[in-house]
Amino acid sequence: MKAPFGRRLCEVAENNASGGYRIFSLLDRDGPAPEAGQFYMLAAEHGWGENGGRPFLPRAISVAEAVPAKEGVRLDFLVEGVGPGTDRLCQLEAGEEVCVVGPLGNSFSVPKQVNPAAAGAILVGGGIGIAPMAIWRRYLVDRGIPIRVLLGFRNEEHSGGLQELFCAGANLCPDVRLASEDGHTGHQGYVTDLLAAMLAGDDAGSAVVYSCGPPAMLEAVRALCAEHGVPCELAVESPMACGFGACIGCAVPKAGGGYLRLCVDGPVVRGEGVAEVAHA
Numbered sequence: 712m713k714a715p716f717g718r719r720l721c722e723v724a725e726n727n728a729s730g731g732y733r734i735f736s737l738l739d740r741d742g743p744a745p746e747a748g749q750f751y752m753l754a755a756e757h758g759w760g761e762n763g764g765r766p767f768l769p770r771a772i773s774v775a776e777a778v779p780a781k782e783g784v785r786l787d788f789l790v791e792g793v794g795p796g797t798d799r800l801c802q803l804e805a806g807e808e809v810c811v812v813g814p815l816g817n818s819f820s821v822p823k824q825v826n827p828a829a830a831g832a833i834l835v836g837g838g839i840g841i842a843p844m845a846i847w848r849r850y851l852v853d854r855g856i857p858i859r860v861l862l863g864f865r866n867e868e869h870s871g872g873l874q875e876l877f878c879a880g881a882n883l884c885p886d887v888r889l890a891s892e893d894g895h896t897g898h899q900g901y902v903t904d905l906l907a908a909m910l911a912g913d914d915a916g917s918a919v920v921y922s923c924g925p926p927a928m929l930e931a932v933r934a935l936c937a938e939h940g941v942p943c944e945l946a947v948e949s950p951m952a953c954g955f956g957a958c959i960g961c962a963v964p965k966a967g968g969g970y971l972r973l974c975v976d977g978p979v980v981r982g983e984g985v986a987e988v989a990h991a
């Protein structure tokens with residue numbers, strides 16, 4: 712779905728804490744509904760780059776959920792405050808306005824588009840990277856496509872969004888398995904330990920893997936999928952200044968030479984499309 716030309720203002724509907732993260736919602740009256748994997752460039756209307764200070768440029772944030780509203784669409788975002796831009800987004804209050812460009816970038820492909828023999832999907836999310844997995848999971852569930860979801864967090868402080876984005880307030884969904892490095896929930900270790908065990912299973916070869924998370928995790932997912940001959944789509948991050956292909960700030964090396972502009976050629980890339988995610 713292409714973004715309307717130019718920036719528009721969207722009102723903050725709510726902003727709530729979820730573990731160490733925040734989930735805030737914008738009411739987008741004019742934009743098209745986004746697809747899973749797409750992102751928006753966001754900047755608070757006030758308190759953003761004032762007096763020449765940081766943050767100056769808008770920040771790229773993945774859409775975690777999109778729900779039709781009375782007027783337009785409600786967009787949910789999951790953020791972790793790691794610097795001036797995300798700190799300001801974490802502080803947004805209901806009624807404030809946010810300058811929005813989007814939806815931008817490409818989106819995930821359904822399993823049968825990636826592999827005609829695919830029977831289902833395995834979703835692997837790490838940290839704040841669970842956001843695009845949430846909207847993708849809901850899309851696949853709505854279409855009756857079998858999924859298994861693996862989510863990992865560093866520790867309790869760096870986690871959040873599970874109940875709200877994956878289980879709509881209910882107990883944790885049966886298709887979700889968890890890992891944490893500090894052992895506070897689920898398997899103690901990396902989420903890729905769970906993926907490795909799953910890919911070693913009988914039926915994993917008929918799945919397509921989708922993933923978003925920190926570069927080291929994405930690289931581990933890419934390498935595991937390559938080892939097992941399982942196709943994967945990865946939502947990759949890089950620093951973005953414009954978000955629509957003009958500044959080349961987001962360029963990353965392609966497998967086999969050349970570069971991808973992640974804001975327009977991604978953020979979703981096939982595993983075989985990038986040589987090594989950790990060095991992207």
Ligand SMILES: Cc1cc2nc3c(=O)[nH]c(=O)nc-3n(C[C@H](O)[C@H](O)[C@H](O)COP(=O)(O)OP(=O)(O)OC[C@H]3O[C@@H](n4cnc5c(N)ncnc54)[C@H](O)[C@@H]3O)c2cc1C
Nearest residue numbers: 750771772773789790791793794795796797842948949978
């Ligand atoms: C497509 C896409 C989707 C994204 N989705 C989300 C999302 O859903 N939620 C979310 O919270 N974030 C998301 N991000 C990440 C977010 O846009 C970035 O982390 C953004 O830079 C944060 O801005 P900031 O001003 O808060 O922090 P920044 O000042 O940009 O710093 C961010 C982090 O990078 C480090 N850093 C900054 N500059 C340097 C440098 N020169 N060298 C090394 N490290 C540096 C900082 O220490 C900090 O840890 C996404 C990014 C992309 C590209």
Ligand code: FES
Nearest residue numbers: 954956958959974
């Ligand atoms: S962010 Fe400017 S070209 Fe991609």
